[in-house]
Amino acid sequence: MTQYIRWFREIRLGDVPLVGGKTASLGEMYGELGAAGVRVPNGFAITAEAYRAILDADGLRSRIAAELTGVTGEDVEVLAAAGARLRGLVENATLPRGLAEEIAAAYGELAAEYGAEPAVAVRSSATAEDLPQASFAGQHESYLGVRGVTALLAACRRCFASIFTDRAIVYRIQNGFDHLSVLLSIAVQKMVASDRASSGVVFTLDPDSGFRDVVLINGAFGLGEAVVQGQLDPDEFLIFKPTLRTGHDALLRRKIARKTWRLVAGAGGQAERVEVAPGEQRSASLVDAEALALARLAVSIEAHYSRKADRPTPMDIEWAKDADDGRLYILQARPETVHRAERRATLEVFSLEPGNTRERLVSGVAIGQRIGVGPTRVLRDPGDLRAFQAGDVLVASMTDPDWEPIMKRAAAIVTDRGGRTCHAAIVSRELGVPCVVGTGNATGVLAHGQVVTVSCAEGETGIVYRGALPFARRKVDLIALPRPAIKVMLNVGNPGEAFRLAALPSDGVGLARIEFIIGSFVRAHPLALLFPDRVQDPDVRAEIEALTHGYADGGEYFAERLAEGVAIIAAAFYPKDVIVRLSDFKSNEYAGLIGGRDFEPVEGNPMLGFRGAFRYTHPRYRDAFALECRALHRVRERMGLTNVKLMVPFCRTPREGQGVLDLLATNGLVRGVNGLEVYVMAEIPANAILADEFAALFDGFSIGSNDLTQLVLGVDRDSELVAPEFDERNPAVLSAIGAIIDGARRAGRRVGICGQAPSDYPEMVSFLVRRGISSISLNPDALVRGVEAVAAAEAGAETAAGATATSR
DSSP states (O other): OOSSEEEGGGOOGGGHHHHHHHHHHHHHHHHHSGGGTOOOOOEEEEOHHHHHHHHHSTTHHHHHHHHHTTOOSSSHHHHHHHHHHHHHHHHTSOOOTTHHHHHHHHHHHHHHHHOSSOOEEEEEEETTTTBTTBOOTTSSOEEEEEOSHHHHHHHHHHHHHGGGOHHHHHHHHHHTOOTTTOOEEEEEEEOOOGGGSEEEEEESSOTTTOOOSEEEEEEEEBOTHHHHTTSSOOEEEEEEHHHHHTTSOOEEEEEOOOOOEEEEEOGGGOEEEEEOOGGGTTSOSSOHHHHHHHHHHHHHHHHHHHHHHTSOOOEEEEEEEOTTTOOEEEEEEEEOOSSOSSOOSEEEEEEEOTTOOOOEEEEEEEESSOEEEEEEEEEOSGGGGGGOOTTOEEEESSOOGGGHHHHTTOSEEEESSOOTTSHHHHHHHHHTOOEEEOOSSHHHHSOTTOEEEEEOOSSSEEEEEESOOOEEEEEEETTTSOOOSSEEEEEEOOGGGHHHHTTSSOSOEEEEEHHHHIIIIIOBOHHHHHOGGGOOOHHHHHHHHHHTTTSSSHHHHHHHHHHHHHHHHHHHHTTSOEEEEOOOOOHHHHHTSBTGGGTOOOOSOGGGSSOHHHHHHSTTTHHHHHHHHHHHHIIIIISOOTTEEEEEOSOOSHHHHHHHHHHHHHTTOOTTGGGOOEEEEEOSHHHHHTHHHHHHHSSEEEEOHHHHHHHHHTOOTTOSSSGGGOOTTSHHHHHHHHHHHHHHHHHTOEEEEOSSHHHHOHHHHHHHHHHTOSEEEEOGGGHHHHHHHHHHHHHHHHHHHHHHHHHO
16 A cells, blocks of 8 residues: 555545545445446545645745734735745645655556546545535636646646635635645546536535425536536526436426537646537537436435435535546535535525515526625626625626635625536525526626615526615524414415425415416417417517427427426425416416417406416317426326326306316326316306305315405406405405305315415404315415414314303
C-alpha cells in the first residue's frame, strides 16, 4: 500500500477524514452499489495526508494562519487579495517526498485499465465536504479531461490550492469550520465521455418544497458543470417514487429546453463551449426510459445512504452519459443539506397582500417560497461586487461561486439563466433568500436601483414586480392544529403549488380545477390543437405550431400537458383522494384560449349556456372531451395515480349525467374499475330537487356553493349591482344544501362542499357539521382557520348532543 494513494475499491464512507466526503462517497458506491446497477468510473484518491504534509513543510501552516488574520469575508477586496496570496503559497509549495511518483504509478494503473493516457477528472474532496450538515458544493476547483502525468501533477497542485478560493474561505467562516482543520484530498477518476453525450444532476426530493416522493433530474448536452453552475436552462424530468417502485411510467413532467451549446473538456482541464447544431438543440438530453432508469438508480442510492445513516437521507447526485458505451454513470452523491431529515413542526408561509396593483417585470423559475423586496443591483463584471449593499436585489446573467459573500446579504436573487439545480438555486436555498432563475432577460429589463418585489410564493413561476408590494409572513404550528373527524380538504388549481400545499395537514384535494391547468400548461383550445387547419389567423396557426413542436400532433400535446398538471397534484397528495373536476370553462373563456374564437359560439349569457356535462356529450365538443379523458386515463392507468377521482360539473339532468358516464367509459374511464369514483358537482337547484336520482348515478356529491347560490337566488355573482344580495347563508340556499346532504346520506354516498362559503363564514361550517357533511374543501389560505372552525363545530355538536341526551 502506498503512503498517499487509496483506490476507490479500498474506500468507504468511514474514510471521510482520510479522503474527504466526495471521494468517500465514490468509494462507497463503487464498492457497495455495483450490484444495484450503480456504475462509478474507477479512480483513486490522493489522501488528505498529502495535503497535511504540504502544510507541515516549510512553515506553511503558520504563514497561512498569518494571511487569514483579520479576514472575515465582509470586505470583498481584502478577501480577494488574501485568497490570491494563499492559493499561490499552496500551489508553489514543496510536494512531500514520493507523492509525485505515487500519482504517476496510479495513473499508470488507470492507463492499463482504460488505455494509454486516459482522460481523467481531477476533483477536490475536502474532509468536511458532502456532510449532512454542510455540502461545500462548488467551493473548490475541479479539472476535467486531464491527460498525461505532467498535466495531472499540475492539476493536482491547483486543486490543493483551491482550498483557499474566496468562496471556500467565506463558506468555512459562515459554517464555523477552522481553516486549517479542513484538509483537502483529491479524487482522480476516469472521465466519462459526456462532452459528446449529456450529463447533469439528480435530487431525490423536490429541492424547493422538500417534498420527498419525487426525483428531480436536470440535464443538458456536454459536461455537467453547465447545469451545476447555471450557465444554461436545463431539461427537467420529474419522477414519482411510489409508482416508480410499482413499475408504472412514473414520469410526471418533462420539460425540454433549447440547448444552443455544450461544454467540452478543453486545454488545461478547463471547460470550453461548442455550438450545438440547430437541428439538435431541442432534442432531449435523456429519453424517457433513461430518465426513469436514472431515477431508479437515485432511489437505490438514497435507500443505501438512508440505511447507513439510520434516517431518511435525500441525496444530491451528479450523473453523466458516456457517448462511447451509451451507459449512465454516477459521478458524485452527497446528502442534500437544505431540507433536513426531520419533518418540520412549523411551516412558514409567505403571501402577497390582495388588492394591490401588480406590474410584472420579468418571470422565471421560483426557488424557495419566500418574498423579498429591495433595490436592484445589476452585476455584469466582478468590479460591480464592491458596490453591492445589504438588502439589494442581486441581478445577474448567472451567479458565480465567488459571489457567495454578497449573496447572503441579498434581499433576493434574479438571474437570466439557470434551472432549479444550478448554483444560484442551491445557494439561495441554503441561505433562505428568494431567487428567480432562468428569466432570460432580467439584466436587460431591470435597471440599477429600481425597487422591486421578488415573489417565489405563487407556485413554480417566480415573478419580479415593480415597486415594494406589501406581503404577509406567518408561521403555522402544524403539530398544534386539531384533527377533526370530518375530512378537511384543499382546493388546488396550480400544480406549481402542490408540493408546498401537501405539507399542510389536509385530507386530500376536494377540488382540483382542470381549467387552471389548461389555461397555464396547455394554453390553446383543444379543438384548435386537433384541427389547426380550421384556425383562420395565420399568426395563431404559427403559435399553435410552435406550442406543439416535438409532439406527434396537437392532441398528444394537449393530453400530455394536461396529464402532467393533474399528475403533479395527484402525486403531491398521494395516496389521499384528489377529486379532479372536469373542465368547466364557459364559452367566452374557451374563446380566450389560443385558437378558441374559431370554435366557440357567441352567447349572451355563457354562465348558463354551453358548459359542463352538456358540452362534453355535444357533437360540437366531443372530440375535445376525448382528449381530456385521454389525459386522465394516462394519469390513472399509465402513471398509477389511482387516487384521482373525477367530478362532473354543471350537470342539469340525470340523463346528462348518464351520458357523461357513458362517454367516460367509451374513453377507458369506467366507473368502479380500478377504484375509479365519479362525483357530481351539486350546483344547480335540480341537483337538490333530484338528489336521490343523482345519487343513484354517482359515487358522491360536491356542493359548489357559488353557482348554487347564484341560481337559487337568481343573483348574477359577477354583477356589482346585485352583489349585496349574494349570500350563501340565505335560508333558501341552506335549504338546498341541506337537501343535497340528506339525499346523499339516504343513498350512503359521500357529500362534500368545495365552494367559497366555508372559507369565508365560520357559521356556515357549523351548519354543515350539524347537517352531516362528509368533507369540507377549503382554499389553502383558509385551511388553518377552517380546521379550527370544524373542530370547534364538532365539539359544539357533541356538547349539544350530550345535553339533549341528559335532558331525556
